[in-house]
Amino acid sequence: MLQKIESVQQFEELSKEKSRFFFMKHSLTCPISGNAFEEYQKFLNSHEEVGYYLAVQESRELSNHIAEKFGIKHESPQAFLFIDGKPGWTASHWSITEKALNEL
Incomplete structure (x- = not known):
């Protein structure tokens, strides 16, 4: 299951509520991002996990906030596993x- 996060406030609330969650920065126009998003969805469906994402074109402020807050260069697509409010794993493209x- 997927839940779209669109604002810095929503993301910060999510970080406080969940000690562990998957998150993805997704580009609506990039075919590589489309493929990665399908892989993300397959993973979530097979584990009955809720995954969170943002659409870069619609949530630029949030995308920049994540990059700046955690000192991780912005890429799209980009996936994260947040643990205790910090990225414990990240991958791109x-x-x-x-x-x-599945290996996480």
């Missing part, structure tokens, strides 16, 4: 696969 996510 073709490294975002169902197999890679």
